[in-house]
Amino acid sequence: MGTISTLEDTIQIGNKLEKETANFAVLKENVDKYNALSKNMSSILTTFEQRLGKLEQTILPVYNETEHLQQRQTNLETTIHCLETVLSHYDASQEVCNLIHLGPSEGNITTFLDALDKLKRAKDYFLNNNSQSVELENVTSLFNTGCESLNNHFKALLKKHSCPMKPVDLLDLIYIEEDSSNEDCSSIKQLSPNTREELNVIANWLEQNLRREYKDIYSEERSDVVFRSLQHLKDHQKSGSWGNEPLKARHYGRVESKKSTSARLQNIFEKKANKMLLRASQTIEQSTGFSIKKNVSHGDHLATEDHSDGDQELDKYLVLLLGLQRLLVWERTLLNDIVPPSQQPDVFLKLAENSIDLVIKDAESITNRILRSISRKEWSAALGIFSALKRVILLQPDIDRTCDLRQKEQLNKVLNKLQQTGAKTLEQFLEAVKADSGTNIVGMTASTLSGSSVPKDATVYELTSNTIWFIEHLFEHFDVIGGILQQDPGYINAIDSITVRKSFSSEERNKALLGVYIRKVLAELNLTIVNKCEQYGDTATKHLFRLNNVHYVLKSLQQSNLLDLVRIVEPECERSYLDIIGEMKLAYQRSWSKLLGYISPLDELPRPINGKVKEKERAIIKERFSNFNKEFEEACKIQRGISVPDVILREGLKRDNAEHIIPKYNRFFETYSDVQFSKNPEKYVKYRPQDVNAMLTNLFDDSVV
Known part of the structure; x- marks a missing residue:
């Protein structure tokens, strides 16, 4: 079993080896192919690089030459443009000569300004490049002529569309138009938006070109309008109709009923006082959370003053001062629409100078007149100075908002003059009481x-x-x-x-x-x-x-x-x-002591016994009755002619006299009236106590005989 297993493992290993050997042969074959392809590609790229280098060497000179040609073309075009510009500078005077001499026309100022710009460019060119050229003189002369024509046109436009306000229009502006918009003012209406725009274009062009004559032109023309408006108002004030003109209604064409000048002024300054109170109240309420009551120092006193007998000259002056303030407000609006902002302070200062001088001189004239009244001890006339001063103070915030610092300092002379005159009034009155x-x-x-x-x-x-x-x-x-x-x-x-x-x-x-x-x-x-x-x-x-x-x-x-x-x-x-x-x-x-000394004290007089006195004592009693009668009659004669206007005081004095004199005289009378001290007792006993009381009752009444 062991041998069989080893043989099988050997067979498997051999099969795997054959398989891997075959795979290796295939891989080697592929690598060889890849190497061959890489060599071919490298050869192709090398060839391409060589050909591209040859092409670059061939094309680069052509490119450089093309670039040089383009630069030359650009330079040529620039040169041609410069030549055209230079030629245009030489031709500028001839091209615009007729237009410049004709001058600008209303509503078509742009064409004229374009012509002036052309001359300005020509002048700058010759100054920088050929200052000896004759053309420099030509364009400079023509440019100056054009600027002069432009100034004249600026002045003509102002004159054409500006005229002094009629006194009735100015009074209407003073009395009614306090809350109206600027466009409601007839002085503004004289200069339409188109006219103001044209004047503004001219002023800005002149300012950009450092030709500032327009400042004097504008200030002189508008100064004349304001001054003549005030002068016409003064002339109107001298007429009999002043102060009784019906006011124009702002709605429905109605005419308001006539009011006295004092009543109209009172209404204006009451409104100003209420506005000041409202602003003060809002400020305090915002900062503290508390509100304040109506200020009695301005509104109430203005309402309670009796102006029906006021100083008309002071009323006229206040109207004049209000007129100046109103006119300057509108002139400030016009100035903003026409004159460049950088020049507005200087122009406004000159514009208002003559009119402010007029108002200051009038104030001096009035205060001098009041000082003459003071010297004559005419204090009712002098009292008007305080009412005028109060109103000028109320007008001061409006003046401060309208005028520049120097103008405010000038108009402060009015306030100072009134204050000095008021101080003089108080001082002189105190001296008059003393003296x-x-x-x-x-x-x-x-x-x-x-x-x-x-x-x-x-x-x-x-x-x-x-x-x-x-x-x-x-x-x-x-x-x-x-x-x-x-x-x-x-x-x-x-x-x-x-x-x-x-x-x-x-x-x-x-x-x-x-x-x-x-x-x-x-x-x-x-x-x-x-x-x-x-x-x-x-x-x-x-x-x-x-x-x-x-x-x-x-x-x-x-x-x-x-x-x-x-x-x-x-x-x-x-x-x-x-x-x-x-x-x-x-x-x-x-003062009754001498009189009473004749009849009291009784202890110092003779004492009658049974209605009789000694002989030598009779003379004493006669003398006492006689002296009392004489002293009493003289006192009554004098004091009947004395006036005690106050009823309570008068009756109190009579009562005191009766309580002081009657009891003493009654005791004296009861003691001696029945004594036989004279053969003619009626010669001495002239007055009964009731008679004395009646005569005392008639004191302080010169109608009693």
Whole structure:
């Protein structure tokens, strides 16, 4: 079994060997074939490479020559183009000469500008390549002529489509068109979109070519339009119809009813005040979450002011200032449409210069007139300065948005001049109260005697009533007056001493500043009243004069907002006046002391026994009755002619007199009226107690005989 198995394995191994030997022979045969193919391919590639190299050596010179020929062709074409360009530069002056001399025409500016561009290119060529050429002079001269024609055309276009606004149109713009779009302005309508586009094209071309004469042309032409518009408005204001024109309606062709100029201005500035309030409210609400109430410093005061008797010259000036602001807004719009942005500030500055000067000179004229009124103590005319100042301040944000820095500085002269005049008004009024020159302090008919004499009837002195009138009107303008007074270190120090104890808002600070001023005025008024009462000959009249005036001041302060204003800086103001009134009443009662000295005290007089007195005592009683009668009659005669305008004060004084005099006289009368001290007792016992009471009741009434 073992042998058989070994034989089978040998047979299998032999078969596998034969099979592998056959496979090896086949593989060797294939390898030989592959080697043969590789040699053939290598031979073919070598041959191809040799032929390709020969072809390259043959074609490369041809290619290089072709490239050189193409470069020569390009150079030739470039040279021909340059020659054509150079020739065109030489021909430029002849080609465009007629067009340049004819000048540009409206609506067809592009052709003319193309001609100028051609001359510009020719000029640049000759300058860079042949500066000695005659053609340089020709194209330069023709180019300058064209630019001059272009400037003239620019000017002609502006003149043709620009003219001053009619006064009624400008007033319509001022009074009605505050919220209208730019296109609603008749000044804008004068320059149509096509005209503005053509002017813009010209201006940009001139700017690119550094020909900036157009700036002066534009500023001069539009400056003239604005200036003449304002001048026409001024001339119109001098006419009798100014201030009563019916306004144009913006819808349905209706005409609004006539309003006074003051009413229209009030409406405009109320809107501005409300807008300022709204912006301030929104700012505060956004930052803090709190809203603010309506600001009484602008809107309410504008509404409560009585403008019917306002200063018409100030109204006219405010209209002029509003007109300037409106016109400059529209000019700014035109400028944006026509002049390149880089040149707009300079052009706008020149454009507005003359008109701003006009407004500034008018402001100086008005303030000088008000200063003359101040020198004449015509304070009612001077009060208008505060209303004007308030409105100029309201207009300031619009001016700031419209004008450049230098223009704002110029127009600030108006504000400064008004503030200086307001400060002068306050200062001079205080001096007038202090000096009391006897002039007509508010420009009304004087009720006092000539000079600085006090009233005969010891009533309220005209200085007192007019001072109260003046400071009551100042309260309407506490906001602007506060701004004026804070320039004075004395007022600032007074406020600083108060703010140590209490913090103030801006509005409260302005009221406090005015309160300091009113306190000064009242102090000077009180001192003047004390000095003036010395002009009276008798003591009672002196006290009654001072009492009348001090009482009038206190009641006026109580009935207006002034007392609260003064309390900010003088908390005990009311108490001080009440104390003075009490002292004056007591002083007046003491003026009866001489009279009462004749009838009291009874202990110092003879005592009758059984209705009789001694012989030597009769003379004393006669003298006492006689002196009382004489003193009483003289006092009643004087005091019947004294006026006490306030009913409560007057009746209180009468009651005090009766309580002070009647009881004492009644005791004296009861004691001595039946005593036999004279053969003619009726000569001495002239008045019964009821007669004395009746005569006292008739005091302060010069109508009683």
